[in-house]
Amino acid sequence: MDQETTPQDDLAFIRKMMDGSRALIKNDGREFLAIGLTCVLGTLLSYAFAYAGAAAFIPWIWALFIAGIAGTEFVLARSKKARPKSAAESYIGAAWLAAVVAGGAILGGGALAGKMDLSLGMGVTSAFVGVGYAFTAYASRSIILGVLSIFWWIGALILPGIGGYGAPAGLAALTFCLEVVPGIVLALRSRRTENDE
Amino acid sequence: MMSDFDHRRLDEVFHSRIRLAIVAALVPVEELDFVSLRDLVGATDGNMSTHTKRLEEASYVEVRKRFVDRKPSTSYALTEKGRKAFASYIEELGRFIR
Numbered sequence: 001m002d003q004e005t006t007p008q009d010d011l012a013f014i015r016k017m018m019d020g021s022r023a024l025i026k027n028d029g030r031e032f033l034a035i036g037l038t039c040v041l042g043t044l045l046s047y048a049f050a051y052a053g054a055a056a057f058i059p060w061i062w063a064l065f066i067a068g069i070a071g072t073e074f075v076l077a078r079s080k081k082a083r084p085k086s087a088a089e090s091y092i093g094a095a096w097l098a099a100v101v102a103g104g105a106i107l108g109g110g111a112l113a114g115k116m117d118l119s120l121g122m123g124v125t126s127a128f129v130g131v132g133y134a135f136t137a138y139a140s141r142s143i144i145l146g147v148l149s150i151f152w153w154i155g156a157l158i159l160p161g162i163g164g165y166g167a168p169a170g171l172a173a174l175t176f177c178l179e180v181v182p183g184i185v186l187a188l189r190s191r192r193t194e195n196d197e
Numbered sequence: 198m199m200s201d202f203d204h205r206r207l208d209e210v211f212h213s214r215i216r217l218a219i220v221a222a223l224v225p226v227e228e229l230d231f232v233s234l235r236d237l238v239g240a241t242d243g244n245m246s247t248h249t250k251r252l253e254e255a256s257y258v259e260v261r262k263r264f265v266d267r268k269p270s271t272s273y274a275l276t277e278k279g280r281k282a283f284a285s286y287i288e289e290l291g292r293f294i295r
Contacts, residue, residue, distance in 0.1 A: 007290040007293045007294055008294060010217070010290055011287070011290055011291075011294070013214070013217070013218070013221075014217065014221040014287070017217075017218045017221035017222045017237065017238070018221050018222065018224055018225055020222060020237045021221075021222040021223070021224070021225050021226055021229065021237055022225045022226075024226070024229070024233060024237075
């Protein structure tokens, strides 16, 4: 080493550096809010369009919203405001992609075969969002996210039983409680931390 | 009391405090930009360049250059080799303490 130090000093120094860099990884709730608000709005619009007898427009609404989220993420990732990411976040991203592809395959396959009604579709969506949350909870060692994943699965059990247009409204309510509210909490906490610094 | 700790078994790349700090700071993150890393380590621009170059030569650190708002931006990430070397270094220190 440059100067005389003991292994204990080195380990304490290493820990200090790692803590400093870990502190830069902030979850400002941006993704939670973006995805949550988009899903709530998309689900409510789907409900409105289906109610008005214009269900054919629903896939286009979702395509537009998903493109909007992907575009926003792409721009933010390349902006100077992009935050440092933890190594675990790459795996979380891959897990979410797998959950979305698997859920999309079941929803798409079911719809093409004419075996997927609105209520069942909302239940399947809720189940796969729960899978995404469970992976995130495991990778980030978050008990809160683990609890939220259980609520998503409870939603998956209940939503298929709700007939008519109640299921999209139910999913919207679930998304608001389990995605938007945690996003707001994270955003407020992040702002408070920034003010303290 | 004599100890079985042999400093020659320690990776000489980590003999520099700044290089050790750079690698330790990169462990929890996917990558870190030059300014954040420099501020965290508390080194000068010149020192940072010298030591990151040494880490790059040892294939412990990977340099990622891109443009952000039309300005060049440099980030650093730990390679798999760097991660393993750091883990071995920690293990060696831990062996001495035990």
